[in-house]
Amino acid sequence: MKLVLGREDLAAAALAAAREAGAQPERIDIKPVHKASRGFVNASDVDLCELAIVTVLQAVAHGKPVLLLPLTTLGRHQHQTLVTLGRLSVADVEGHSVGVRAWSQTTGVWVRGFLTEQYGIDLRKADWTTYEGHHVEGAEDPSWVRRAPAGTKLPADFLEGRVDFGIMGNELPSDDRVRTAVDNAHQVAEQWSRDQGFIPVNHVVGISEAAAAQHAPAVLAAYEAMRSVLTAKEDGGPVPLHPVGFEALRGAFTKAAAYALEQDVLPRAVDYDELVERTCSALGVPPSRLGG
Template sequence: MQLVLGRDDLAAAALSAAREAGAEPERVAIEPVHKASRGFVNESNVDVCELAIVTVLQAVAHDKPVLLLPVTTLGRHQHQTLVTLGGDLSVADVEGHSVGVRAWSQTTGVWMRGFLTEQYGVDLRKVDWTTYEGHHVDGAEDPAWVKRAPQGSKLPADFLRGGVDFAIMGNELPSDDRIRTAIHDARQVAEHWSKDQGFIPVNHVVGMSATAAAEHSAAILAAYDAMHAVLTAGEHDGPVALHPVGFNALRGAFTKAAAYALEQNVIPRAVDYDELIERTCAALDVPPARLGG
């Protein structure tokens, strides 16, 4: 059983638990971890894989054999990811200006565009969007009103030279003193948003192939329990959990992300969260309560 997990502590716990459950697990090292998504979603080349929440939604919408294991491996606030380079531009100026995002289906971008429409009244079609990569899921395409940067272009470099007015960047944000957030007091705004919503805008969760769920159900359930224990032990008191685990805990984030993704033409059809629960439970032959439902 092959696993791709970005966090060392979660990987160690999952491997140990799966081994005790009778499997022969192996961790496949791929960095950055999102590079593993395409092969997993389209070819099932590993059994368990850390995935962006929007990749899970896209995979299900495009009928890929991908199931959700409800574990958050990366949760963070997102409002600070809309940045500009000096000058006087702010979130109020997004319409009529250019914005770059690594990929249209990048989860950070989906969250940020959702905030733009929901909190700031931005009409996404009045923004000059540029993407730099395609999708992890075969069959997914950018909307017709989004343009692709020339082959070989990279968002950080394009942004720093002034090729776009704004950029949405998370981990790939370059270090430059000229960069500032487009939303004033972005961290505080993000914290208020999560407190009001009751959940964190989750980035990464865990996916598994349908074949793996059938062949290694005991090991996968043991890995889930082990990762749950690690994340619970590391969670600090706060208004919302940074790493929610279990179907109930992830419902809010998945439901909101699915609504944003549908509005932004990231997914071709609505994906109901209960569909994800039913698919996983059927494959593992367990009731929802076994996985925090």
């Protein structure tokens, strides 16, 4: 049973629990963790894999054998990831160029959703550039999105002024000129989460259909072990940073699926209950076993 998890504490807990449940788990160390997604989604080359929430939705929409283990390994605010160097603000996105690593990158999906829902931006009136393809085979960028020339990178294009705005999380360059396009972005993000009742989830845990069939006891044991780690580390804030369980993740998944569909990230609507039902059926458990 092969596992890819970015966090050391979650990996240790999952390995120990799966071993105790009778499996022979092996951690595959891939950094950054998103580079494991393509092999997992398209070839099931590992059994349990940390995945971006939008990758899960795309995989389901494209008929890939991917199931959701409802654990949040990374949740964070996102409004601050839309950045600019000049005097532009979020109100100036229409008519200007915006770079994002990949059209299906979860951070980009969240930010574009905020742009349309909170700021009334028509996404098709901006000049979008992507730098990578999708993790899910069969997914393509919309016709109104341009791919950057091979070998170019978003941080360099942004710092050298070839794009006016960038959507960047971990890859944000350190430069005193960089500022958020949304004024008071962190406060705006915190208020958005309070209003919605959930944080914008980035990474969750996926399992393959084959793993559910062959290693169900170990998968469930790993879920319980990781759930204990995540719930023990919650800070007691108004909105959990690491929601666990199907019901706790419903809001984030439903909103992300709606955003992704309207942005042409998904070829069809994905209903959250489809994920719940497929996972529970494969593991042979009721939704309540996984926080449903």
